[in-house]
Amino acid sequence: MTIVAPASDVRRHELAEFLRNRRERITPEQVGLPRGRRRRTPGLRREEVAQLSAVGVTWYTWLEQARDIQVSPQVLDALARALLLDPSERSHLFALAGALDPAPNTACPSVTPALRAMLDQLGPIPACVQNSRYDILAYNTTYGRLLCDLDALPPEDLNCMWLAFTNPEWRGSVVDVAETNRVMAAKFRASMAEHLAEPAWKALLARLESASPEFREVWARHEVVGQSGKLKYLRNAHVGLLYVxxxxxxxxxxxxxxxxxxxxxxxxxxxxxxKLQELAQSRQALASAGV
Structure with a gap:
């Protein structure tokens, strides 16, 4: 009689083997650690990965032992960075762990080279590609300077909900920001109905509730609005009032x-x-030239 292991067990063992393999292929020098004289372990030690990822040594050891423990997307993100995983390896890590990658800069199959070229061709019209969670997946130069300097932000902040409730420059560019944010939160709640159990959505919601009293107050209203276009006034810091x-x-x-x-x-x-497009392109050219 053949006994087939549950899929979850197989996946945990694959995850353990994958982590062990990647840990052993990284030298201490690659992550800024001293090699030392008595190193017998190929690559990094478990405690070094734990240190780099800011997780407990015992917990990480259990992970490599394929124990049945829960792993959050935030911890997986830290492990991916500590182990210097490339995009394909990172995607594989999250797949083995049965989790969704919360990183806004994760490659999106909808953002093809042709679509990026179209974004550029749309200039001076500001344009971007967003997902239903309001992550900004790609944008042209005009959009990059429309509400704030997107190029100056870390990847984890490239989310319209986060910027609308926490970024002073973005908020200052939106005429009637309170009403606009109320509607945005209502649209976000409507979109989230199909993603209530997904870690990336829950992580963004927790981050917003922790950072913004305004968001907590608006979110508590339980308002729901569908996606639609509208006329807006924006106050750009470089070129003035825009009616779009x-x-x-x-x-x-x-x-x-x-x-x-x-x-x-x-x-x-x-x-x-x-004019905004010209300013953005000039700044981009200077940055490329290292000026």
Missing amino acids: EHSNLWLGPSAGPRLVTYVPVDEESRQRLE
Whole structure:
């Protein structure tokens, strides 16, 4: 009689073997640790990975022993960084752990080279690709300077909900920010209904509730609004007031990624967006030249 191990057991053992293999292939010098004279372990020691990931040594040891323990997306993210995993390896790590990667900069299959080229061609119209969680997956130069300096932000902050409730520059660019944020939170709640158990959504919600009293107050209203476009006034720090029409173009199912554009409503706004694009391109060129 053949006994087939449960899929969860197989996955835990694959995860343990994968972590062990990746740990053993990294030298201490690669992560800024001294080698020492008595090192017998190939690659890193378990306690060194635990130290680099800010997790307990015993807990990490259990993980490599394929014990049945829960692993949060945040810990997996820390392990991926400590083990210097490339994008494919990182994706494999999260798949083995049965978790969704919360990193906003995780490659999205909807953002193809052709779509990135189209974003650039849309200039001076600000445009970006967002998912239903409001992560900003890609954007053109004008959008990168529309509400704040997106290029200056860490990848984990490239999320419109996070920026709307915590970033002073973004908030200062939105006319009637309180009402706009109320509607955004209602749209976010409507989108989240299909993702209530997903770690990435729960992690973003917890982060917002921890950082923003305004978000906690708005979220407690339990308002729900569907996705739709609207006319908006934006106050750009570089070119002044802009009157634009916010539109969504869905790139797949309505719960999936979308192309977001801000089309100028009047000629003055168009001219100001052209000026903003020139400023953004000039700054980008200087940055590329190392100036």
